[in-house]
Amino acid sequence: MPSITADSFKTSFLPTWCPGCGDFGIWMSLKNALANLGIGSDDGFLVYGIGCHGNMQDWMKIYGARGLHGRALPVAQGIKLANHKLPVICITGDGDCLGEGGNHLIHAAKRNPDITVIIHDNQVYGLTTGQASPTAQPGFKTKSTPTGATDTPINPLTLGLTAGATFIARGFAGDTPGLTDLMQRAISHKGFSVLDVLQPCVTFDKVHTYGWYRQRLYQLDKEGYVPDNKIKAFEKALEWGDKIPIGIFYKEDRPTSEEVEPALTGAPLKDLPLTVSNIDGLLSEFI
Amino acid sequence: MQSVTWKMGGEAGYGIMSSGTMLCRTFSRLGYHVLATNEYPSLIRGGHNLITVRIATQEFASLNKDVHILVALNKETVDLHKEELTKGAILLFDPKDHTWQATDFSKEMQLVAVPLADIVSEHKGDPVMRNTVALGATVALLGTDFSAIESVIRDQFKRKGQEVIDNNIAIAKAGYDHIKTNFTNQSSMFLSKGEKKEPFLVINGSEAVGVGAVRAGLKFAAIYPMTPINSVITFLADHAKELQLVYKQPEDEIAGINMAIGASIGGVRSMVATSGGGFALMVEGLSLAGILEVPLVIDLGMRPGPATGMPTWTGQGELQFAIHAGHGEFPRIILAPGDIQEAYSLTVDAFNLADRYQVPVFILTDKYLNESQWCAPKSHFQKDVATNRGKLVKEEELATDGSFGRYSLETDDGVSSRSLPGMKNGFYIANSYEHDEQGYTTELADLAAAMAQKRLSKLVAIQKVGGAPTVYGERDSEITFVAWGSTKGPILEAMKLLGSKGKKSKLIHFTWLFPFPTEEVTKLLSPVTRLVDVELNTTAQLAFLIREHTGISITEKILQCNGRMLYPEEIVERISKVT
Structure with missing residues (x-):
């Protein structure tokens, strides 16, 4: 059997992202991570949201579903419960899963399904040509915030931590090797992994450029940070400004939502027979 | 007596609903036909709760208006329901609540005072167990051996341990003995022998949908709690392990339908259940199922809207909503059971149709069907089920x-x-x-x-x-009722009443509503001279649908939108007015 490489996911479509878009780095890292983990076109499932990120599905040959705006995570959880042997990854954006689908992120984290959610986080709605996203930093001028964003931005890391996600990490779209490594760790983690990926929007954001990020980003693990403490993770996750940490903030082992389901101890639901073996027993409670 | 209707009323939280179920089980096991309907406000304690149970030797399709026994757990129950009592009816009450006199009633009444609270405290029971005393007393009033209810109590409390079982049996027996000792000549409500031969289930509509779903091979359900579909949640969650299925409580109905869609893509038979408000949230997801061509079953339990409306009451207001819900155009199938057996069978059908045509399939139920306790032959639910995954x-x-x-x-x-x-x-x-x-x-x-x-x-x-509507009744009828869903029972009973007055009638009943069976309906309705549309909504949604597809306009309508099911007598009365 031919081994799986980044090229295994090639389709006849070419990316339509703007040249220089951070999505390219995320896409490349994902293909590398999947190939390194031995997950080929038939071996995993990607659920995409709506936004620039979701367009990836047309140039990504792997089983997938492209849901409604904000609703990727519920679809992902449904498929995971139907077939808990299947690796499931959710490709989503800051508007998709922190705006429209914020509630689903919170509740997915609480349940801890073995799903990795990769958030394309660029502070802006690209597909609708440049409005502020839920992560827009105060003062950020966009088409919907002409005098600068005024709200407190949503922090996907602290949100994930509070809600109960068992793997919290942040990567950078301009660092493909680093991001590939983070993705592999997130996908390999047994439980709900939130991977926030900072990415420049080269078209609608002239402030948060590759250079802007590169000046500020630093690797947590190089500072000897150990991601095993929720309080410390909070402190690190709240850092934003001249220094912005990337890497793994928090990791814990907790039973997954599949492991706590009594019906999922063996074969996936999809392979179980449709018939009820003890009809008489089932009906006896109604006599 | 061939048929007795019994009501128990009191404050919510006093076991009134479960008393009705236990009474149904007791008499179903003895070979009687039973039906219990509950009425209650949307709260947990306080307010007025009511259960009505009809017990009869012969098969019947709905309640009727005659009430023969009223068990009052408070004074309010008598104030609210005394006018419903037939002449010679029994009022069972606790003199501690109020001392009722014959002169308090416009009709002749049999007053049966039972010290419910005193009997409970003599047996060191919880004050809420007054209902258990009344159940024991009821069994005596109906002329049945105490052993009949004893076995039901055992089953009802088996999870709570022997002590609870013994205490309940002792308290029910004390109620039974009180009647046998103090009302020795009270035999007016004694029932003739029940005539059912085979075992029957006592089951509510929502549970029947659940049984149908698991017989069809349901493996995944994501259902956000909402009246009137909560029983299906309990049923699925209780049996998740033995039936190897997953019930997931989603954060909202939006997540629910998207999870069910995900599970269906993954390869399992999946469903959601909700009521109008929850379904409103699912509409976007319905459209997703439409374009993805995903098999999906939606149990839409109707209750009166708009918005929160009257959450614990019944109605048929969502037919047109279900037909038109969703942005964009895509096919769907809409089924509506008229009784408990159809609730089961159509659910099985829904899963096969969903897989066969890769479309969302609706089961339109309602609060009356879902929360009433019905009886139906066990054999109906035991038959082999054919599954077709298309x-x-x-x-x-x-x-x-x-x-x-x-x-x-x-x-x-x-x-x-x-x-x-x-x-x-x-x-x-x-x-x-x-x-x-x-x-x-x-x-x-x-x-x-x-x-x-x-x-x-x-x-x-x-x-x-697609299924043509079913025709019930006499071929050459002067009145032809047209209806869908759970108004079937009261109409069938109304037809019996009309028959006894020499009026021939029939019912054209729809269980398959969309895609609309235009050809069959045109054939059935065209020759009819007097059509009467019966629906629990204000806009005659079925009549509208019939006109849309066949051009046939039904001008006579019996519509009701007060949250209550029609009584057969009301249908007959309104027919007379229409004439």
């Missing part, structure tokens, strides 16, 4: 050249073969955008039109298997 391919059937098209346009019925994620050579993307045969996004004019046509062409295929 064009779901096996991995070995897939071509190895990568040519598989999940949304292939080459179909004879609009339904393309479906692979499951993980199958070698079955790759596709379930894409909410318009897509090509493998699911890649497209905006090409011809392809987009062909895909839309492919999906919609399923309606033609579905129409060929």
Whole structure:
């Protein structure tokens, strides 16, 4: 059997992202991570949201579903419960899963399904040509915030931590090797992994450029940070400004939502027979 | 007596609903036909709760207006319901609540005072157990041996341990003995022998949907709690382990339908259940199921809206909503059971239809059907169930050249073969955008039109298997009722009453509502001279649908939108007014 490489996911479509878009780095890292983990076109499932990120599905040959705006995570959880042997990854954006689908992120984290959610986080709605996203930093001028964003931005890391996600990490779209490594760790983690990926929007954001990020980003693990403490993770996750940490903030082992389901101890639901073996027993409670 | 109607009323939280169920089980086991309907406000304690149980030797389809025994757990119950009592009815009350006199009633009454609270405290029971005393007393009033209810109490409390069982039996027995000792000549409500021969289930509509679903092979349900479908949650959650299924409580109905869609893509039979407000949240997801061509079953339990409306009451206001819900155009199937057996059977059918045509299928139920306790032959629920997963391919059937098209346009019925994620050579993307045969996004004019046509062409295929309405009653009738869903029972009983007055009538009852069986309905309705539409809504939604598809206009309508089911007597009365 031919081994799986980044090229295994090639389709006849070419990316339509703007040249220089951070999505390219995320896409490349994902293909590398999947190939390194031995997950080929038939071996995993990607659920995409709506936004620039979701367009990836047309140039990504792997089983997938492209849901409604904000609703990727519920679809992902449904498929995971139907077939808990299947690796499931959710490709989503800051508007998709922190705006429209914020509630689903919170509740997915609480349940801890073995799903990795990769958030394309660029502070802006690209597909609708440049409005502020839920992560827009105060003062950020966009088409919907002409005098600068005024709200407190949503922090996907602290949100994930509070809600109960068992793997919290942040990567950078301009660092493909680093991001590939983070993705592999997130996908390999047994439980709900939130991977926030900072990415420049080269078209609608002239402030948060590759250079802007590169000046500020630093690797947590190089500072000897150990991601095993929720309080410390909070402190690190709240850092934003001249220094912005990337890497793994928090990791814990907790039973997954599949492991706590009594019906999922063996074969996936999809392979179980449709018939009820003890009809008489089932009906006896109604006599 | 051949038929006795018994009511128990009091404050919520006093076991009134469960008393009705236990009484139903007791008499069903003895060979009687039973039906229990509850009425209650949307709260947990306080307020007025009521259960009405009809017990009869012969089969019947609904309650009627005569009430023979009223068990009052407070004074308010008598104030609210004394006018419903028939002449000679029994009022069972606790003199501690109020001392009732014959002069308090406009009709002749039999006053049966039972010290409910005192009996409970003598047996060191919880004050809420007054209902248990009354149940024991009821069994005595109906002329039945105490052993009949003893076994039901044992089953009801078996999870709570022997002490609770013994205490309940002792308290019920004290109620029974009180009647036997103090009302020795009280035999006016003694029932004739029950005539059922085979075992019957006592089951509510929502549970029947649950049993139908698991018989059809349901493996996943994501249901946000909402009246009136909560029983199906309890049923599925209780049996998740033994039946090897997953019930997930989602954060909202939006998540619920999207989870169910995900599970269906994954390859399992999945469903959601909700009421109007929850379904309103699911509408966007319904449209997703439409474009993804995902099999999905939706149990939509109707209650009066708009908005929160009257959450614990019944209605038929969502037919047109279910037909038109969703942005964009896509096929769907809408079924509506009229009774408990249909609730079970149509649920089984719904899963087969969903798989066969890869469309969302609705089961339109309502609070009356879902929360009433019905009886039906056990054999009906035991029969072999045929399952049809439609064009779901096996991995070995897939071509190895990568040519598989999940949304292939080459179909004879609009339904393309479906692979499951993980199958070698079955790759596709379930894409909410318009897509090509493998699911890649497209905006090409011809392809987009062909895909839309492919999906919609399923309606033609579905129409060929669609069910014609069922006709009940006499062929040459002067009155023809037209109805759908759970008004069936009261209409069937109304037809009996009309028959006894020499008026012939029939019922054309719809369980299959969409795609509309135009040809069959036109044939059935065209020769009829007097059509009467009966619905629990204000806009005559079925009549509207019939006119839309057949051009036949039904001018006589019996409509009700007060949250209550019609009584047969009310139908007869309103027919007379219409005449």
